[in-house]
Every structure is written in structure tokens, then in C-alpha cells.
Amino acid sequence: MENNLDFKNAKERIEHIEDVLSSVAAGDLDKRLQTDIEDDLTGIEEAINILIEDLTYELKQSKKMKEELEDKLNKIQEQQKTIIQQQEDLLELSSPVTKVWDNVLILPVIGTLDSQRTQIMMENLLQKIVETGCTIAILDITGVPTVDTQVANHLLKTVTAARLLGADCIISGISPAIAQTIVHLGIDLSSIKTKATLQDAMLFAMKKNNQLFEGKIHLEHKEQEEDDK
Amino acid sequence: MNLDIHDKKIPIIKIRDFLIVSIQVDMHDKLAVQLQSQILHEIERTGAKGVLIDISVLEMVDSFIGRMLSGMASMAAIMDAAVVIVGMQPAVAITLVELGLEMPGVDTALDMEKGMEMLEKKLREKES
Numbered sequence: 001m002e003n004n005l006d007f008k009n010a011k012e013r014i015e016h017i018e019d020v021l022s023s024v025a026a027g028d029l030d031k032r033l034q035t036d037i038e039d040d041l042t043g044i045e046e047a048i049n050i051l052i053e054d055l056t057y058e059l060k061q062s063k064k065m066k067e068e069l070e071d072k073l074n075k076i077q078e079q080q081k082t083i084i085q086q087q088e089d090l091l092e093l094s095s096p097v098t099k100v101w102d103n104v105l106i107l108p109v110i111g112t113l114d115s116q117r118t119q120i121m122m123e124n125l126l127q128k129i130v131e132t133g134c135t136i137a138i139l140d141i142t143g144v145p146t147v148d149t150q151v152a153n154h155l156l157k158t159v160t161a162a163r164l165l166g167a168d169c170i171i172s173g174i175s176p177a178i179a180q181t182i183v184h185l186g187i188d189l190s191s192i193k194t195k196a197t198l199q200d201a202m203l204f205a206m207k208k209n210n211q212l213f214e215g216k217i218h219l220e221h222k223e224q225e226e227d228d229k
Numbered sequence: 230m231n232l233d234i235h236d237k238k239i240p241i242i243k244i245r246d247f248l249i250v251s252i253q254v255d256m257h258d259k260l261a262v263q264l265q266s267q268i269l270h271e272i273e274r275t276g277a278k279g280v281l282i283d284i285s286v287l288e289m290v291d292s293f294i295g296r297m298l299s300g301m302a303s304m305a306a307i308m309d310a311a312v313v314i315v316g317m318q319p320a321v322a323i324t325l326v327e328l329g330l331e332m333p334g335v336d337t338a339l340d341m342e343k344g345m346e347m348l349e350k351k352l353r354e355k356e357s
Contacts, residue, residue, distance in 0.1 A: 122323065123319065123323070126319030126322055126323065127319050129319075129339065130318070130319055130339065133339055133340065133343075135338075135339060135343065157326045157327070160326050160331045161319070161322040161323055161325075161326045162322075163331075163337060164317050164321075164322040164325055164326070164331075164332060164337050165317050165319065165322050165337060165339060166314075166315065166317070166337040166338035166339040166340075166343060166344070167339060212346075
């Protein structure tokens with residue numbers, strides 16, 4: 001049985017509906033409309049209640065999903081971090097610069113060279129040159145299977161940068177295949193000291209070392225002679 | 230513009246036959262040009278046979294400064310003075326190479342001591 005709408009009450013009830021709707025809009029989903037009086041407004045009130053119920057449910061669902069997604073995102077981010085860390089480690093490991101003799105650094109390169117790797121190689125070598133104060137660096141490319149224009153260019157850049165710091169760079173371990181490709185590609189390596197084997201490069205480095213050393217001794221002698229006079 | 234910056238001169242120290250220039254401030258173009266003529270004048274005045282330029286504090290060298298440095302080496306060479314640039318930082322070297330400024334004909338050394346040895350060796354070679 002539907003009662004006819006009581007206009008005196010109606011205004012109050014509509015205000016109540018408005019109140020509830022605005023609090024729902026503000027995010028408070030606990031409020032419900034009273035539906036004990038049955039009249040024309042009851043349908044609307046019930047509908048609004050059902051809507052609020054639905055909204056509460058959907059919100060709960062989406063909250064749950066959001067949490068799950070955040071969890072997954074965190075996990076993925078952690079994995080990403082590990083991957084980046086490992087990549088960095090790999091790059092670090094793949095270009096070890098070691099001091100093998102007084103004043104002589106060696107950088108053995110194994111495997112294919114790409115831009116990123118050569119960049120890190122260059123940085124490592126230059127850093128090490130500055131740290132140790134070595135003036136001769138040997139870049140051994142025995143373990144590099146092929147050389148293309150880009151890689152040759154990077155090698156040239158490395159040697160030039162080392163020269164700018166004040167260190168001499170020798171490239172050793174040039175295989176017949178690499179020699180062929182370099183000449184075929186028309187890359188000019190004449191400005192760079194190249195040696196066939198690491199042994200040759202080491203001998204050259206030591207000879208150069210001796211020259212430096214003798215120069216120093218010569219200088220000291222000269223100074224002493226001058227002092228004696 | 231701040232007048233202080235432009236009035237500041239980089240000191241040039243003469244030791245025996247060499248001039249020692251230690252750049253301790255950030256280089257800007259005007260200072261670079263000023264330094265260039267300052268060094269050349271000093272070579273003329275003192276008759277120095279070698280110039281050591283220490284750039285170990287410079288964290289950034291742009292193409293202008295790079296060109297200025299290599300230009301200065303050639304100019305000093307005509308005036309019979311050898312220029313050695315010492316203490317370039319790895320990052321600076323990489324930048325210069327990437328810019329294609331390989332500074333041919335400019336001698337470099339890792340530090341002041343090695344630069345000094347290099348200059349002495351050069352002078353010896355010239356004399357003999």
C-alpha cells in the first residue's frame with residue numbers, strides 16, 4: 001500500500017536525501033536512507049541505498065586490486081633493480097684494468113664490443129690511468145672476434161682520450177682477420193701504436209719505460225755534474 | 230656583469246726556464262682569451278722555454294676552451310716555447326674526444342711532475 005506523499009515531511013526527507021548524497025560524494029559510505037515510510041519517495045530512497053551498497057562493494061574491490069597491483073609492481077621493481085645491478089656488475093667484470101708492471105696498465109678485452117661496453121671500458125681505463133699515474137696502457141684485443149667501423153672508432157677515441165690525459169696507448173693482439181677488416185673498412189690506425197701480440201706490446205712498454213728511466217738518470221747525472229762544478 | 234670575475238687574473242709563475250700556469254677557477258671565454266695573450270706576453274717577457282698548464286681542477290672544457298688551449302700550444306711553439314697540458318680529468322678527455330677536438334700537436338702529461346720531466350727532456354733534445 002502506498003501512502004500519498006506528505007508534503008510537510010517531503011521537504012525534510014529530500015533534504016535528508018541530499019545530506020546522504022553529499023556525504024557519499026565526500027567519501028563517507030556508512031550512511032543509509034531510512035525506508036520505513038512507504039510513499040512516492042521510497043523507491044528513490046531504496047534505489048539510492050542500493051547504489052551506495054554497490055559503490056561500497058566496487059570501492060572495496062578496487063582497493064584490493066590496487067593493493068595487489070602495488071605488490072606486483074614492487075616485486076617487479078626489485079627484480080629490475082637486481083637486473084640492472086647484475087648488468088653493471090657484468091660490465092664492470094668485462095673490462096678489468098690491471099697494473100702489470102711499473103708504469104704499465106693492461107686492459108684485456110674479451111668478447112664482442114658494443115658502444116656501451118666500449119664507453120665503460122674507456123671510462124675505466126682513463127680513471128685507472130689517473131689513479132695509478134701509469135703512462136703506458138696496453139689495450140689487448142686478442143679476445144675480440146670482429147671489429148667494425150664503430151668499434152674501431154671507439155678504440156680510436158679511447159686511445160685519443162688517453163693521450164689527452166698524458167698516457168700512451170698501445171693496441172695489441174690484432175689478428176689477421178681484424179687487420180684485414182680494418183684495412184678493408186679504410187680505417188686509419190697509423191696514428192696509433194699497434195702490436196701483433198701482447199708479448200710485443202709488453203716488450204715495447206718496458207723499452208719505453210727504460211728510456212724514461214734512463215732519461216731520469218741522465219738528468220740526475222747532469223744535475224750532479226753541475227753541482228760538482 | 231660582475232667586474233670581479235673579469236678583473237681576476239690567473240697567476241703565471243716562472244721557475245727556471247718554465248712558466249707554470251695553474252688554472253684554479255672555472256674558465257669562461259673572456260678569461261680564456263685573456264689567459265692566452267697573458268701567457269704569450271709572459272713568454273716574450275721572460276724568455277721561457279716551456280709552459281706547463283695545469284687543468285686538473287677544470288671539470289668542464291668546452292670546444293672554445295679546447296680550441297684556445299690547442300691554439301695556444303701552436304702559438305707558443307712558434308715563439309720557441311713548448312706547451313704541456315697536465316692533469317686533464319677523464320671526463321674532460323672524453324668530452325673533448327666526443328667533440329672531435331683531439332688536440333693534435335699538444336703534449337699532455339698526467340701530473341705536474343711528469344709534465345716537468347717531459348719539458349726537460351724536450352729541451353735537452355732541442356739543445357743536442
